[in-house]
Amino acid sequence: MNKHTSPNLKAARIAGAVHTDQRHDSAHKHVTGEAVYIDDMPEPEGTLHGALGLSTVAHATIRGIDLSAVKTAPGVIDVLTAADVPGENDISPTGRHDEPILAEGKVQFFGQPIFCVIAATREAARRACRLAKIEYDELPAVIDVWDLDPTEDKLVTPPLTLKRGDAAGTIAVAPRRLKGRMRVGGQDHFYLEGHISLAVPGEDGDVTVHCSTQHPSEVQHMVAHALGVPSHAVTVEIRRMGGGFGGKETQGNQFAALAAISAKRLGRAVKIRLDRDDDMLATGKRHDFVIDYEVGFDDDGRILGVDYVYAARCGFSSDLSGPVTDRALFHCDNAYFWPAIRAKSAPLYTNTVSNTAFRGFGGPQGMIGAERVIDEVAFATGKDPLEIRKLNFYGTRERNVTPYHQTVEDNIIHRIVAELEESSNYTRRRREIAAFNANSRIVKRGLALTPVKFGISFTATHYNQAGALVHVYTDGSVHLNHGGTEMGQGLYVKVAQVVAEEFQIDIDRVKITATTTAKVPNTSATAASSGSDLNGMAAQNAARQIRRRLTDFAADKYSVPVDQIEFLPNRVRVGNQEIPFPDLVKQAYMARIQLSAAGFYKTPKIHWNRDKGEGHPFYYFAYGASCSEVSVDTLTGEYVVERTDILHETGRSLNRAIDLGQVEGGFIQGIGWLTTEELWWDGKGRLRTHAPSTYKIPLASDRPKIFNVTLADWPEAHEPTIHRSKAVGEPPFMLAMSVLHALSDAVASVADHRVCPRLDAPATPERVLMAIERLRAEAKA
């Protein structure tokens, strides 16, 4: 890529247009090992290395810290504690001042950073950390939220209530009602590249931080606060991350701040790269939830009213727990119309690491609550859960108002589910599985089809803006920069496609460049699936400004009307002649036309009043559905996903190859969340699953044996999004719910489908076996 080749001036289409399959822009570098991640960059001469001293207890006041042995350990240059933070010792992303960079006076979770060692080598720093003598006065630790009271116990941030109609009254008079409780586990991001920051000091107290982050602007602001300098003194840059998934939205702030502080203190570059275990202990994860539900319904299974309490283990500080628990409530409906609804969040304080963003951002946990209610009603009425699902879907012209009073205007879930039901042969397989189970004593099969409707936009309205910077050089090659970050999702190539399309030049004429706060300021996190929606639009805006100037210039120079100027592949038609794009650019330069532009975009139509619980927080919804079949060994609880069929939509996809990868990858990551990925704390509040040896993400052999993934070819975004495409990052994650429900269905077979299995997540073999035992006991009783 980016070799100097002459553009094809006869081509009917450019290479790399929108709506075409393009490889990841770095694919050829990934496979050769030439793609540079931060730890691969050549270190500036004299680079030092940092490691963190972590709390070994869950909750305590610190009586004394003796770091004398640490300081004199071989290779150690410096040791920092909270007192050494020159500015604010706080990295709370929402300004609640509840999250110190280094613990001060007390520790609030096992694994909390207390001090930072800077040494000549990373190994020396790590070894020295072990020599600290820290005396604790231990305090009672709150670890689990199961026994907490959402109305009495400490919250980390104000809760939210969504309300439409009279849920309590409706449930009270409903023909049938039931209530229950479920637990849904958290999840470690397990990005393959752990957190890392390399800070390089500059003149005038400036510092440049290379940080593996989804949110360079926030890192910039946090580093500036920690240093006590203006933001202009700090530049944050990131070319690519080795995975993010939300885990690098806020969690890199701490390490960037410590690297920057040390670099400035010592006048040398400082790199902090966490060991995997430290990364998993000291950084936040997906929130686990305990969900209480009560539902009123009629004999047909039509749901009339629902009451929810979503209690989340937030950890010791707020971090993003406010918006995460809000988004859980925003998705307590999934694709269903709740005629009367009250949903309350409880973002609870616990002595665990502060939980954070993770693909779906609370949405998956919200939806799991919706699907559990569907399951309960299905078992109560003795119907196939799919029938109950379809009965309760949002309507298109009526029954279409969400619990937050936004009208669903783009509902396509009926067609998605109808097509998948047919293509997966749901009905036939339902019969076949019943027959199989009747003849199979030990291995039981299960089947489920679940929908996804996911709201797209940051619910913090001001985040829905983006900037881009486009330069056209005099040879017609283009430099592209924008505020979005690349974590593997293919954002860079998608935005490059958008720019190539605007100029009608081959994509290899567009140089993709590292995200940096110095080129595009005040950016939003690359999160909420919004990367291409926002940055694609901003880049298009920048490109259009330049194209407009080129058009006006050509019209003027060649005296032709603007409507007779057309950008053709690698050339521009001006009246009757075609001018190669580079030539026109050169001419424009000679005529002193500005060939650089800053683009901007803000999402229209959205607003949200949190106090009232009303508004239009989402620009649009993304839809999909999946159907999974599993086999369960009823002696051990082990299982295999036999087959999954997925039908997902991304509007008019910018790049179906990339989107397919997001759907497949999101689904498998979702399976992990719901099956084998279990966070386990011991009796002292110590997380014991903090490495891949104990924390089990899916392997290639955990894929469904048969895996049919289809991107629907007919949907188109209802709103004028970038080329009518839709977001793809998060929605497919929740397609994995079909696996949990298929497991539940298999479990239910041991009690003849008369008892709702109430299978919680993650459904480890142990949980599955214990559910089987419980159902067998209940069936006997």
Next chain:
Amino acid sequence: MAKAKPRSEIRFILNGEDVALSDVAPDETLLDWLRLEQRLRGSKEGCAEGDCGACTVLVGRLSGGKLVYESVNACIRFVGSLDATHIVTVEHLKGRDGELHPVQQAMVDFHGSQCGFCTPGFVMSLYGLWMRSPQPSDAEIEKALQGNLCRCTGYEAIMRAARAISGYGKAAKDPLLAERKAIAARLAALRDGRRVEIGEGKARLVVPASLDDFAAVYEAEPKATVVAGSTDVGLWVTKHMREISPVVFIGGIDELKGISETGGAIAIGAGVTYTEAFSRLADRIPTMGTLLNRLGGEQVRNMGTIGGNIANGSPIGDTPPPLIALGSRLTLRKGAERRTILLEDFYIAYGRQDRRPGEFVESVIVPLPAKDEKFAVYKISKRRDEDITSTLGAFRLALAEDGTVASIRIAFGGMAATPKRASAVEAALVGKPWTEATVETALISFETDFTPLTDMRASAEYRMLAAKNLLRRFFVETTGTKAPVQVGRAA
């Protein structure tokens, strides 16, 4: 002592270059050496404990005169263990003209990378697979990738790429095909039969020249850390930062790698890796093949040894329970002296084995089940593959002509402080008719034999229930049923 004077250099080949290192710390890992010393930064550190595979490289060595390449985790492989090997990193694959290797090109064409951080490791694992099996089945690909984690793609695109590699032509430019003969000759030349000794005190390492040399070294330095595959000791260094000097690296000792069958028993040298043991055991005891398929990832199976798995005494090692159930014996050696004990007697208590200072496991002798005997081993783990056992049960049953239990040996892992026989359960079964009623009656005896723990892998309650159910499974499997009894990829 070796006859020749010890050498004070580790010598190996890195990609194309000869390397001789006299300044090697005993705990220096191959990955750190590649990334920090050689500035070869294609291999990544994802976990530093041999579980994620981002650091995968190939190690070529002469095995019975043949050059074989195996994938290993560079993060837990020590530089001191590399004598007379050929290290191949991802940087070696691309042609000199910049053309991608078929494995790389397929990964690009089929969108096999997203964030790209795990990709070099996948490329190396697929390369290792492609070299030995150019047209692999899906099951083979999945097995080869058990030690590689990808968090982005969901693996589907990688599978598509893996299936397509062979379609990219014979890869005349494959560097290892072209170099094969020359490399074999160079490696042969590096094997000079001399002991390697480097450093002293806290930085001492020894690579014995032979088995006798090892016996002598270890007898003289009984406090030394013996390292074969380093799949365990690697973590002592990367995670616990323990001092391990002096270290004796025995992974290259050919005499510990023998497998032979005589008189109805297989003798397996302590240095035989899981991979090397696999085909022989799978052939003679199929259920052991199934177990080895689920033990670690491919890289760990290429590194870890049967002897190491036995000797470290872990209560959750996968091979001791089936070996105990089979009635295996250990040969222990100290200096020139050998003794043979029953494997089950080797395990005294948690962290304590019947092994004297300077004594080591030389081989294990595994009696094969008789034709009319039933034998099975079942592993349960949270994730099916590349996971540490929560409970593992092994059963060897001989029935009398009247259908009663003539003899039964049952051993479990994950149920006690050591791998342990279920003596009370055995007693409850012996002499009784092999019926469901007998089995159901015997289940309660598990509670006499075992008091399992609760930890992050499983609760005590689940372990106990699952252990009982494994006996139920064994019964059903040995008495015949048409319906499936287990779930699995091949089921």
